[in-house]
Amino acid sequence: xxxxxxxxxxxxxxxxxxxxxxxxxxxxxxxxxxxxxxxxxxxxxxxxxxxxxxxxxxxxxxxxxxxxxxxxxxxxxxxxxxxxxxxxxxxxxxxxxxxxxxxxxxxxxxxxxxxxxxxxxxxxxxxxxxxxxxxxxxxxxxxxxxxxxxxxxxxxxxxxxxxxxxxxxxxxxxxxxxxxxxxxxxxxxxxxxxxxxxxxxxxxxxxxxxxxxxxxxxxxxxxxxxxxxxxxxxxxxxxxxxxxxxxxxxxxxxxxxxxxxxxxxxxxxxxxxxxxxxxxxxxxxxxxxxxxxxxxxxxxxxxxxxxxxxxxxxxxxxxxxxxxxxxxxxxxxxxxxxxxxxxxxxxxxxxxxxxxxxxxxxxxxxxxxxxxxxxxxxxxxxxxxxxxxxxxxxxxxxxxxxxxxxxxxxxxxxxxxxxxxxxxxxxxxxxxxxxxxxxxxxxxxxxxxxxxxxxxxxxxxxxxxxxxxxxxxxxxxxxxxxxxxxxxxxxxxxxxxxxxxxxxxxxxxxxxxxxxxxxxxxxxxxxxxxxxxxxxxxxxxxxxxxxxxxxxxxxxxxxxxxxxxxxxxxxxxxxxxxxxxxxxxxxxxxxxxxxxxxxxxxxxxxxxxxxxxxxxxxxxxxxxxxxxxxxxxxxxxxxxxxxxxxxxxxxxxxxxxxxxxxxxxxxxxxxxxxxxxxxxxxxxxxxxxxxxxxxxxxxxxxxxxxxxxxxxxxxxxxxxxxxxxxxxxxxxxxxxxxxxxxxxxxxxxxxxxxxxxxxxxxxxxxxxxxxxxxxxxxxxxxxxxxxxxxxxxxxxxxxxxxxxxxxxxxxxxxxxxxxxxxxxxxxxxxxxxxxxxxxxxxxxxxxxxxxxxxxxxxxxxxxxxxxxxx
Amino acid sequence: xxxxxxxxxxxxxxxxxxxxxxxxxxxxxxxxxxxxxxxxxxxxxxxxxxxxxxxxxxxxxxxxxxxxxxxxxxxxxxxxxxxxxxxxxxxxxxxxxxxxxxxxxxxxxxxxx
Numbered sequence: 001x002x003x004x005x006x007x008x009x010x011x012x013x014x015x016x017x018x019x020x021x022x023x024x025x026x027x028x029x030x031x032x033x034x035x036x037x038x039x040x041x042x043x044x045x046x047x048x049x050x051x052x053x054x055x056x057x058x059x060x061x062x063x064x065x066x067x068x069x070x071x072x073x074x075x076x077x078x079x080x081x082x083x084x085x086x087x088x089x090x091x092x093x094x095x096x097x098x099x100x101x102x103x104x105x106x107x108x109x110x111x112x113x114x115x116x117x118x119x120x121x122x123x124x125x126x127x128x129x130x131x132x133x134x135x136x137x138x139x140x141x142x143x144x145x146x147x148x149x150x151x152x153x154x155x156x157x158x159x160x161x162x163x164x165x166x167x168x169x170x171x172x173x174x175x176x177x178x179x180x181x182x183x184x185x186x187x188x189x190x191x192x193x194x195x196x197x198x199x200x201x202x203x204x205x206x207x208x209x210x211x212x213x214x215x216x217x218x219x220x221x222x223x224x225x226x227x228x229x230x231x232x233x234x235x236x237x238x239x240x241x242x243x244x245x246x247x248x249x250x251x252x253x254x255x256x257x258x259x260x261x262x263x264x265x266x267x268x269x270x271x272x273x274x275x276x277x278x279x280x281x282x283x284x285x286x287x288x289x290x291x292x293x294x295x296x297x298x299x300x301x302x303x304x305x306x307x308x309x310x311x312x313x314x315x316x317x318x319x320x321x322x323x324x325x326x327x328x329x330x331x332x333x334x335x336x337x338x339x340x341x342x343x344x345x346x347x348x349x350x351x352x353x354x355x356x357x358x359x360x361x362x363x364x365x366x367x368x369x370x371x372x373x374x375x376x377x378x379x380x381x382x383x384x385x386x387x388x389x390x391x392x393x394x395x396x397x398x399x400x401x402x403x404x405x406x407x408x409x410x411x412x413x414x415x416x417x418x419x420x421x422x423x424x425x426x427x428x429x430x431x432x433x434x435x436x437x438x439x440x441x442x443x444x445x446x447x448x449x450x451x452x453x454x455x456x457x458x459x460x461x462x463x464x465x466x467x468x469x470x471x472x473x474x475x476x477x478x479x480x481x482x483x484x485x486x487x488x489x490x491x492x493x494x495x496x497x498x499x500x501x502x503x504x505x506x507x508x509x510x511x512x513x514x515x516x517x518x519x520x521x522x523x524x525x526x527x528x529x530x531x532x533x534x535x536x537x538x539x540x541x542x543x544x545x546x547x548x549x550x551x552x553x554x555x556x557x558x559x560x561x562x563x564x565x566x567x568x569x570x571x572x573x574x575x576x577x578x579x580x581x582x583x584x585x586x587x588x589x590x591x592x593x594x595x596x597x598x599x600x601x602x603x604x605x606x607x608x609x610x611x612x613x614x615x616x617x618x619x620x621x622x623x624x625x626x627x628x629x630x631x632x633x634x635x636x637x638x639x640x641x642x643x644x645x646x647x648x649x650x651x652x653x654x655x656x657x658x659x660x661x662x663x664x665x666x667x668x669x670x671x672x673x674x675x676x677x678x679x680x681x682x683x684x685x686x687x688x689x690x691x692x693x694x695x696x697x698x699x700x701x702x703x704x705x706x707x708x709x710x711x712x713x714x715x716x717x718x719x720x721x722x723x724x725x726x727x728x729x730x731x732x733x734x735x736x737x738x739x740x741x742x743x744x745x746x747x748x749x750x751x752x753x754x755x756x757x758x759x760x761x762x763x764x765x766x767x768x769x770x771x772x773x774x775x776x777x778x779x780x781x782x783x784x785x786x787x788x789x790x791x792x793x794x795x796x797x798x799x800x801x802x803x804x805x806x807x808x809x810x811x812x813x814x815x816x817x818x819x820x821x822x823x824x825x826x827x828x829x830x831x832x833x834x835x836x837x838x839x840x841x842x843x844x845x846x847x848x849x850x851x852x853x854x855x856x857x858x859x860x861x862x863x864x865x866x867x868x869x870x
Numbered sequence: 871x872x873x874x875x876x877x878x879x880x881x882x883x884x885x886x887x888x889x890x891x892x893x894x895x896x897x898x899x900x901x902x903x904x905x906x907x908x909x910x911x912x913x914x915x916x917x918x919x920x921x922x923x924x925x926x927x928x929x930x931x932x933x934x935x936x937x938x939x940x941x942x943x944x945x946x947x948x949x950x951x952x953x954x955x956x957x958x959x960x961x962x963x964x965x966x967x968x969x970x971x972x973x974x975x976x977x978x979x980x981x982x983x
Contacts, residue, residue, distance in 0.1 A: 016948070017922070019946070020899060020947065021899075021919065023899075023945050023946060024899050024900045024918065024919075026945060027941060028918070049917065049918050050917060050918045050919040051918065051920060052919070053919060056920065056922055056923060057922075059922075059923040060926045063923055
């Protein structure tokens with residue numbers, strides 16, 4: 001038909017028709033002239049007998065157009081009839097297609113939005129994060145000291161600009177409700193390096209981060225709206241008790257370093273801090289000069305680092321620089337899980353296609369009779385093929401549309417569920433590339449599952465089915481379906497292994513004891529402004545006041561404070577000197593995490609003492625400085641002795657601290673991480689003036705959050721301008737730390753559950769089909785005395801051999817693929833034998849369950865009835 | 871001028887007449903027209919040109935194929951050939967028409983004369 005269509009569309013059609021009609025007229029005229037008419041009369045008579053040539057040509061054209069339109073309509077009508085006559089088939093086909101396409105679109109949108117789409121900065125590929133690295137300190141991605149940053153900036157040529165930033169929460173006061181702002185201290189060059197402009201006002205001028213510069217602030221769009229959208233010019237904010245002039249508002253989309261950042265304040269360091277190489281606390285990004293390669297830059301930074309190491313061996317010996325593309329830095333950790341999910345989605349789509357091909361093959365075989373009939377009645381092979389294609393296309397289009405609808409719902413879900421879980425989650429959307437992907441997936445599916453059975457059916461001997469009634473069973477259909485079912489089983493096996501590994505590692509993760517009691521625990525953070533609480537004494541006094549008042553709140557059984565929230569805490573480490581320890585100069589220095597706690601912290605958090613005593617109210621400023629160490633610290637530095645009554649000191653401080661107790665390790669930075677050696681000191685004896693913050697922990701009798709308003713009010717009654725931040729519960733923190741593993745296990749679980757269901761239906765469907773097709777033969781065997789048991793065994797063996805082949809293939813593929821998941825797993829190896837064995841057993845049991853019913857039915861065949869039906 | 875060439879004919883009759891004509895040998899349009907006129911002894915008054923829309927229908931149904939050739943007068947013409955499907959259709963049509971005429975004849979006999 002296509003050939004005709006092309007012919008009809010061509011100009012040749014009209015030319016041919018005209019030439020043909022002209023030839024007719026000429027023939028007629030010749031004949032009339034032979035009969036004696038004059039040429040003129042002959043031509044006139046010929047035309048008269050012929051009729052209106054133009055009108056006739058139009059009729060000829062019409063015939064073709066009508067035929068074409070008619071046939072398409074027929075196909076469509078026929079398709080709708082077929083789909084409605086087999087509602088179960090249509091529903092299964094469309095739904096599984098929709099789920100396959102929908103799941104893939106959601107996952108692909110996520111991968112696209114998070115991993116592929118470049119960051120919203122001009123020439124974002126030229127942006128790099130820069131880290132300090134020292135193998136001997138075990139520091140991989142360490143922050144950068146201010147002096148190093150300024151030296152890098154002065155000496156580097158490969159970078160067009162370098163910028164530093166550090167998270168520095170500040171308190172916003174002199175507003176209705178004081179609040180804690182997520183503020184970043186940034187070098188004035190930050191916005192220039194990113195290439196971002198303010199939406200209102202301006203960003204920092206190059207010299208606005210000097211020590212004497214007037215205090216200015218750039219605010220985020222959401223803070224600007226929260227403040228009531230004030231005019232930018234001359235607006236002032238009180239931050240940590242000082243006045244700052246607002247100079248600019250960033251656009252909504254600007255989110256550096258995070259979406260939660262409220263404001264940017266210049267990093268105005270005094271001369272002493274500027275020259276410091278001790279504390280590494282700045283994060284650094286650089287923009288490559290156009291034309292410079294990352295290799296040039298890395299080589300240059302190596303030279304600069306070794307120059308600094310030679311000049312300042314005490315602080316810089318052994319330190320080098322790592323460059324990481326900024327996009328990689330922001331989303332790199334999410335890559336393995338997203339790619340794993342993407343792979344699962346593609347496997348699901350493959351299973352869906354196999355399943356549909358399977359369904360269509362079965363239906364094609366069942367329709368052999370009908371197709372044979374249509375061919376006998378004169379339908380061309382091309383016509384039958386096209387009809388089958390129209391049917392497949394209709395299924396694919398329905399599935400695709402439904403799939404996209406599902407996808408848009410799913411993407412909304414990922415956006416909300418992924419908030420805080422996946423970086424850049426807010427940027428995920430059903431965008432053009434995703435629509436294209438769905439369309440390509442749909443088209444590919446049509447080709448895979450539509451054309452293959454269509455070719456198969458129309459290639460089959462079309463006369464055979466008519467002769468044998470409706471029961472023509474091309475043996476090779478069964479064989480093909482057998483292969484498809486085995487493939488479905490194999491793909492399910494791969495998915496189940498992925499799910500099994502993630503689930504087992506999640507179980508391991510959830511079984512990790514956090515080392516402290518997390519139930520009924522309210523947490524909130526307090527950051528004191530230095531201007532108002534400049535000294536350690538003033539800070540400690542305020543924190544103690546808060547504790548005293550909190551202990552009297554109704555519903556609170558214990559109150560405590562710690563410098564970093566447990567379970568997602570930072571772990572600032574410091575160098576220590578241990579008294580009496582003889583260490584070789586080449587040995588790495590003693591580094592330990594430092595946590596400042598209130599006297600009642602250990603009891604309130606449920607951390608038991610292994611040795612010695614807890615802090616008491618007697619451990620005040622001026623009394624003997626005391627510390628408690630964790631077990632790792634004790635074992636590492638006093639392996640053969642009791643650490644209690646031993647002394648140590650911070651490297652840069654003169655006074656010695658006496659260890660008074662030992663406590664077990666706590667999962668301070670999250671369930672997956674060991675906290676390493678840790679030293680606890682009491683707030684009352686804190687010597688770090690910069691450490692002006694605390695996390696307040698309240699153990700409550702009922703829902704912890706119900707106590708939050710009273711606690712807030714209590715703190716405001718102590719200091720009207722003191723905001724609190726990050727109100728939550730310790731259980732929420734714990735859940736957050738396992739949210740991503742739970743999310744991935746749930747998604748792969750759902751995907752593989754669906755795949756398993758499809759595969760089981762495939763196994764069942766094929767055997768049920770075989771039994772139905774072989775009913776007469778089975779009936780004869782029973783009549784001739786075959787035992788039902790032996791017959792069941794034969795059928796069972798046939799079906800199970802297929803499943804076992806599928807399982808074996810799937811496990812081999814999974815063995816090869818699961819290595820890619822290593823970084824997602826926790827205390828489970830990618831080749832975990834338990835998971836592989838469990839998947840094999842589960843699939844064997846599922847296959848047995850799927851074949852049980854058809855096998856039973858085969859043994860129940862009434863031989864006489866089966867034979868009569870022939 | 872009444873333009874509907876089928877005014878005098880039952881629908882599909884012209885197509886059937888063409889099939890019958892081509893059943894004997896492949897022919898070009900002008901000869902088909904002549905044969906039909908002669909065979910029906912000019913009973914059927916049709917415009918010769920109305921042959922062509924009917925031929926399109928047969929082409930669409932793939933009952934005939936057409937290819938360019940030479941007429942007896944050495945003129946370039948399209949020659950139509952019956953296909954296997956066309957032959958099958960001719961049988962079906964012949965049976966159908968035969969039955970119809972049988973029926974009509976019987977009714978006519980009953981009615982009268």
